Amino acid sequence: MSCISFGFSLLLASILFYAPNASAQADQRPATHIDSMRAARKGPPVYVPATFTFRSGKQVRSYVEQYQRFYVDRIPCYESSPAQIPPPPLKAVSIDRLKSMSVEGHELETLYVKGKPLRVMTENMAAPGPLEIFGYAITKSNMPIPIPLPGAVLVIPTGTHDKDYWYVRQAGGELQEVPRSGKQFADFMSKAFAAQPALAARIRQRSEGAEFKDMPALVKEYNEHIAGE
Structure with a gap:
C-alpha cells in the first residue's frame, strides 16, 4: 500500500470514529465552515442556566444570555445550551407568563400592583x-x-x-x-x-x-x- 493510500485510510477511519451519531443530530442543522468561523471570531456565547417557574407552576430549565437585575416585557433565552455549533435559535418568553426565575443564586419575581402585572421581573x-x-x-x-x-x-x-x-x-x-x-x-x-x-x-x-x-x-x-x- 502506498503512503498516500495509507494516509487516506487513516483519515477516513478518524472521520468515521469521531462522527456524531446521526440520530442524535437529526433535528439539528449540521455546522458549516461559516458557523465555525463565526464561533472562532465571536468566542463562546455568554450564557447562564436558569429555571423559569410559570404561573401554572410548571418549571422549565433554560439559558439566559447573562444575569440581569431586572427584565422588562420579555426575557431572551435559549431552550438548550448555546455553546453548541451552530447555536440554537434565541427565543423570548413573555414575563406575563412567568411567576419567577432562578438564576445564579438570584430569585427574581414578576411584579404585580393591585393585581395588575407590570410586565417587569426583578429581585428583592x-x-x-x-x-x-x-x-x-x-x-x-x-x-x-x-x-x-x-x-x-x-x-x-x-x-x-x-x-x-x-x-x-x-x-x-x-x-x-x-x-x-x-x-x-x-x-x-x-x-x-x-x-x-x-x-x-x-x-x-x-x-x-x-x-x-x-x-x-x-x-x-x-x-x-x-x-x-
Missing part, C-alpha cells in the same frame, strides 16, 4: 428583613432643544437618562409603588419607616441622603436597625 434588593424593595429603570430621551433656522427649526437631542421606579413590600403585605415627588414621597416613606422614628423624621424633613434616589440605602438602613433591636 434588600437584605433579609421586614421591608423588601424592588426596582427597575427605563432609559428615556432628554428634552430636545429646538434651534430656529431661517425657514426651519432644527431639533437637537440632548441625550438620554435612566428613570428609576421603586416598589416596596412589608412582610405579608402588598407591593406598593414609591411616589417620586417630594411631599408624597416623604408622607409615604415616613409611614413605611414608622417603626424607626429617627429614620422616619429624616424622611419627613427631606434630609440629604433621604430622598427617592436613595431608596435602596434607606431600606437597607431600616432593616439593619430592625434586626439590631
Whole structure:
C-alpha cells in the first residue's frame, strides 16, 4: 500500500470514529465552515442556566444570555445550551407568563400592583428583613432643544437618562409603588419607616441622603436597625 493510500485510510477511519451519531443530530442543522468561523471570531456565547417557574407552576430549565437585575416585557433565552455549533435559535418568553426565575443564586419575581402585572421581573434588593424593595429603570430621551433656522427649526437631542421606579413590600403585605415627588414621597416613606422614628423624621424633613434616589440605602438602613433591636 502506498503512503498516500495509507494516509487516506487513516483519515477516513478518524472521520468515521469521531462522527456524531446521526440520530442524535437529526433535528439539528449540521455546522458549516461559516458557523465555525463565526464561533472562532465571536468566542463562546455568554450564557447562564436558569429555571423559569410559570404561573401554572410548571418549571422549565433554560439559558439566559447573562444575569440581569431586572427584565422588562420579555426575557431572551435559549431552550438548550448555546455553546453548541451552530447555536440554537434565541427565543423570548413573555414575563406575563412567568411567576419567577432562578438564576445564579438570584430569585427574581414578576411584579404585580393591585393585581395588575407590570410586565417587569426583578429581585428583592434588600437584605433579609421586614421591608423588601424592588426596582427597575427605563432609559428615556432628554428634552430636545429646538434651534430656529431661517425657514426651519432644527431639533437637537440632548441625550438620554435612566428613570428609576421603586416598589416596596412589608412582610405579608402588598407591593406598593414609591411616589417620586417630594411631599408624597416623604408622607409615604415616613409611614413605611414608622417603626424607626429617627429614620422616619429624616424622611419627613427631606434630609440629604433621604430622598427617592436613595431608596435602596434607606431600606437597607431600616432593616439593619430592625434586626439590631
